[in-house]
Amino acid sequence: MAEWFAGYCSWLCDCYASFNGWLYGLQKEFTTAFIVDDRWKYILKGVQNTLILTFYALILGVVLGVIVAAIRTSYDKQYREMKNPIAKFFLWIGNAISKIYLTVIRGTPVMVQILIIFFIIMASSRDKMLCAVIAFGINSGAYVAEIVRAGIMSIDAGQNEAGRSLGLNYMQTMWFIILPQAFKNILPSLANEFIVLLKETSIAGYVGVTDLTRAGNQIRSVTYQDFMPLLAVALIYLVLVMFFTWLVGLLERRLRKNER
Amino acid sequence: MSANYIISVRGLKKHYNRGKIKALNGVDLDVKKGEVIVIIGPSGCGKSTLLRSLNLLEQPTEGQIFLENVDITDRNTNINLHRRKVGMVFQHFNLFPNMTILKNMTLAPIQLKKVKKAEAEKKALELLRVVGLEDRANAYPSQLSGGQKQRVAIVRALCMEPDVMLFDEPTSALDPEMVGEVLDVMKKLAREGMTMLVVTHEMGFAREVADRVIFMDEGTILEEGTPADIFSQPQHERTKAFLNKVL
Ligand SMILES: Nc1ncnc2c1ncn2[C@@H]1O[C@H](COP(=O)(O)OP(=O)(O)O)[C@@H](O)[C@H]1O
Ligand SMILES: [Mg+2]
Numbered sequence: 124m125a126e127w128f129a130g131y132c133s134w135l136c137d138c139y140a141s142f143n144g145w146l147y148g149l150q151k152e153f154t155t156a157f158i159v160d161d162r163w164k165y166i167l168k169g170v171q172n173t174l175i176l177t178f179y180a181l182i183l184g185v186v187l188g189v190i191v192a193a194i195r196t197s198y199d200k201q202y203r204e205m206k207n208p209i210a211k212f213f214l215w216i217g218n219a220i221s222k223i224y225l226t227v228i229r230g231t232p233v234m235v236q237i238l239i240i241f242f243i244i245m246a247s248s249r250d251k252m253l254c255a256v257i258a259f260g261i262n263s264g265a266y267v268a269e270i271v272r273a274g275i276m277s278i279d280a281g282q283n284e285a286g287r288s289l290g291l292n293y294m295q296t297m298w299f300i301i302l303p304q305a306f307k308n309i310l311p312s313l314a315n316e317f318i319v320l321l322k323e324t325s326i327a328g329y330v331g332v333t334d335l336t337r338a339g340n341q342i343r344s345v346t347y348q349d350f351m352p353l354l355a356v357a358l359i360y361l362v363l364v365m366f367f368t369w370l371v372g373l374l375e376r377r378l379r380k381n382e383r
Numbered sequence: 384m385s386a387n388y389i390i391s392v393r394g395l396k397k398h399y400n401r402g403k404i405k406a407l408n409g410v411d412l413d414v415k416k417g418e419v420i421v422i423i424g425p426s427g428c429g430k431s432t433l434l435r436s437l438n439l440l441e442q443p444t445e446g447q448i449f450l451e452n453v454d455i456t457d458r459n460t461n462i463n464l465h466r467r468k469v470g471m472v473f474q475h476f477n478l479f480p481n482m483t484i485l486k487n488m489t490l491a492p493i494q495l496k497k498v499k500k501a502e503a504e505k506k507a508l509e510l511l512r513v514v515g516l517e518d519r520a521n522a523y524p525s526q527l528s529g530g531q532k533q534r535v536a537i538v539r540a541l542c543m544e545p546d547v548m549l550f551d552e553p554t555s556a557l558d559p560e561m562v563g564e565v566l567d568v569m570k571k572l573a574r575e576g577m578t579m580l581v582v583t584h585e586m587g588f589a590r591e592v593a594d595r596v597i598f599m600d601e602g603t604i605l606e607e608g609t610p611a612d613i614f615s616q617p618q619h620e621r622t623k624a625f626l627n628k629v630l
Pocket of ligand 2: 430431432552
């Protein structure tokens, strides 16, 4: 009996010791990963770059997207009643280019697009961040264009008719009446696109941008430890996404309230 | 075209789906300045299509429309200029929900007639006073009742000082107790000499203010005359049948 008890005690002690050892190991790993040589600064810089990249890429994406959506919807609604043959020709060309753009960008992986832009189209540029912003912006623009187009089409046709019947032309009706209303409808979708883009930028490291993912990799390559850096990177993405999702929810509720 | 007519329609046809649907099938119509015309007819007979063709919200398949002696179906006319002279009131109001009442009314005059903002607002407020809504100038459309919305829609069109007003079932979407307030505004407008084309099922209104009643059927004008003629001695069986249902 006593023998059994002693055995049990020593097993417990072993457990305790190894648990302690594990904790100690973690602590050491944590220290190596983030504290030594101020390596947490990599992570901080990475988060910063990820946010900057996402932000500017989305702005470029929205600008491109609105232009493409405007061309596509005016072609659909306006082309047949246009009279000026030169304007008609340019709209036709614009529409054709937009369609090719949408097809190519949405039909190829974003990774491939980035490599092409970085190593072929902008091979002479030294500014990696700029390349990445342009690559992700062009990619995002294709998705934003369809969001904006859906937003424009969601506005009741009567709004367009009311504007036109007052004598406003197509552009004026779009600008003053349709787009402000459409924008309100698409704001949540745009915010969602921001979240998707935030996660997608994790491949920017492949072309040398030190984003959050690459910051983690840099730490791994000096400490030869995978656990802590990867866990931290994943957690930070998760927290960012959860935070922005919460913001989008807030925004949606605000917009819905204004409708009444 | 005789200068007497503010609108002249000649052989107007509008087909949909490559001719499968003949919404308008040869309409001729002359409207004198200051005339009030009420258009009646069964659902789907082409009343809306006719009205919408008059400011080219629908592109005619065939035929001509003269507005103040200008053929607006001609490829070289600037339709935006002519639409300013034709106000339109829709069944569902179509106010701009993202703007205040005042902004709804002043947007087009400021953009198109280059009127000063203060001047446009002064005029808008005057018109709002006429329809008893000057205290709602800064409200948004969603804060108004249906009848109030439609009164705003009417004065919004009037802000452009049109020569003709088109009404497409202006009271059909309203609760019964609000029909009167909108009809009153329209009667006032008619008495002031506005040229009006009104699609409506309000036969009382037709009797009271219409100079002419037009009965449409299957994309054509089947019969027209004074309200007294049409309502008491309709010539066609279809007119009789229709009036029996609505009177
Ligand atoms: N955009 C359209 N496409 C196809 N058919 C249409 C369209 N608009 C109207 N029509 C058809 O044209 C006919 C006339 O419609 P409308 O002028 O709206 O009739 P009303 O206003 O007298 O009820 C109807 O048969 C309707 O279904
Ligand atoms: Mg109708």
